[in-house]
Amino acid sequence: MIVMNEAFDPAFGEAWTRAQCAGIMSLPGVWLTLASEGETPAGFSLARIVADEAELLLIGVRPGWRRRGIGRALLHATEIEAIARGAGKLHLEVRAENPAAALYVSAGFTPAGRRIGYYVGKDGQLFDAVTLSKSLDAI
Ligand SMILES: CC(C)(COP(=O)(O)OP(=O)(O)OC[C@H]1O[C@@H](n2cnc3c(N)ncnc32)[C@H](O)[C@@H]1OP(=O)(O)O)[C@@H](O)C(=O)NCCC(=O)NCCS
Numbered sequence: 756m757i758v759m760n761e762a763f764d765p766a767f768g769e770a771w772t773r774a775q776c777a778g779i780m781s782l783p784g785v786w787l788t789l790a791s792e793g794e795t796p797a798g799f800s801l802a803r804i805v806a807d808e809a810e811l812l813l814i815g816v817r818p819g820w821r822r823r824g825i826g827r828a829l830l831h832a833t834e835i836e837a838i839a840r841g842a843g844k845l846h847l848e849v850r851a852e853n854p855a856a857a858l859y860v861s862a863g864f865t866p867a868g869r870r871i872g873y874y875v876g877k878d879g880q881l882f883d884a885v886t887l888s889k890s891l892d893a894i
Contacts, residue, residue, distance in 0.1 A: 759799075
């Protein structure tokens, strides 16, 4: 939650509450990957697999740890774990205009769709989500 609270701007309604995290983490097929420096958490990814398709639910890196390759390493670790769990594809959703999209595109994800008004920001403003997918066959 330290990472969650620092990494996600409340303006965009992307962060999850502790209760939401606890709820999903008790479900089968869900896993958390934590990046840390010693005992200090720097970032995490949360993903799940259903049948042979995996979904990256959240990825975040604390502002002071960004642009050091932690986000890319978390994404790669998530892909490797998804393969180990039997996934052939990894899907994710990102807010349209989120600079994080550059990370996904450079990692080989391609756009698969758009959800209008998917995220609800703090002041009720709606933001579209772009769905991206990547085949894990070639990794
Ligand atoms: C997206 C996020 C996880 C990236 O973490 P990070 O540790 O900074 O990522 P990396 O250092 O591995 O960056 C890898 C590449 O992604 C791209 N990238 C990352 N952040 C970027 C930004 N703000 N603007 C443009 N490109 C960006 C760059 O190509 C970067 O490579 P470079 O630094 O060599 O140019 C981090 O910015 C974050 O937590 N954002 C807020 C939460 C969020 O929006 N998460 C995604 C939606 S769930």
